[in-house]
Amino acid sequence: MADTTVAAAAEQPTFKHADRGETLAEGRADLHHPEPSALGLGPGAWVALAMAVLIGILIWKKAPGAVTGGLDSSIAKIRQQLDEAKALRAEAEALRAEYASKIAGAEKDAAEMLAHAKHEAEAIVAKAEADSTAMIARREKMAQDKIGAAERAAVDELRAQAADAATRAAAVLIARNHSAEGDKALVDETIAGL
Template identity: 40%
Template structure:
């Protein structure tokens, strides 16, 4: 065992023992540092996952809002079209009623003018008949002659009316 008697061997053994004993706290510190870094990375990954989930939630919310806005816009457009159609129909009905009312008024005016013309013609006929009778009475004609003058006046009346 000459190897144990050599001082260099004991220095080497002491150095190895020292390194083993000194390496333990260094390795513990190194492990602790690596564990802390690993925990920090896990924390950052969890935060990133939380942010990703929040971003997905916001995206889904904005997409839902966009779909709702499009649906609302379509409803507004459909309502506006139906209102325009309703107003168009009401306007057409109002115009048609006004035209019918004016047509009825015109027909009433025409009927009134016709009845007034008929009344004037009747008045003229009566006046002519009265004049014929006055002539017959004034001339002192006999009955047959008076009848023929009246008949002639009536015939003239028909001719004058048409």
């Protein structure tokens, strides 16, 4: 079978396309591009030469020193920023501690004020109770004094009315039972008894 394919390939004409290097009989395309070259150097050599020249120029212009210097200055700036950050952190910690102590002091002061307010409230309540008890006692005494005065006034008025009524009754009885002669004898008796 291998003989038949070789024989078939031999019978077919072979034409090569000049710029692509393609064989029609084989049915495949082998692309052969010509490589450019200048001064006997291929593309890879030219790239290597360009890189070597670039590196040489960079070294000649002291680019690594500039890059290193730039990196060193960046490192110095970063260190400075880190130092500032450490200082700020220390300051923040100090402020936090200060405010924590102030909060603790404020809480202590608030507790003291609350205790003082409770004590004052208890004292005010006790004073109010004592004042109200004293006022109730005074009002009760005033009421008793008014009642006593009213009773005495009523008794005095009753006595006065009783005395007045007795005087009128006695005057009526004396006027009825005594005559001028009886009065004379009563007056004589009274004078003699003195």
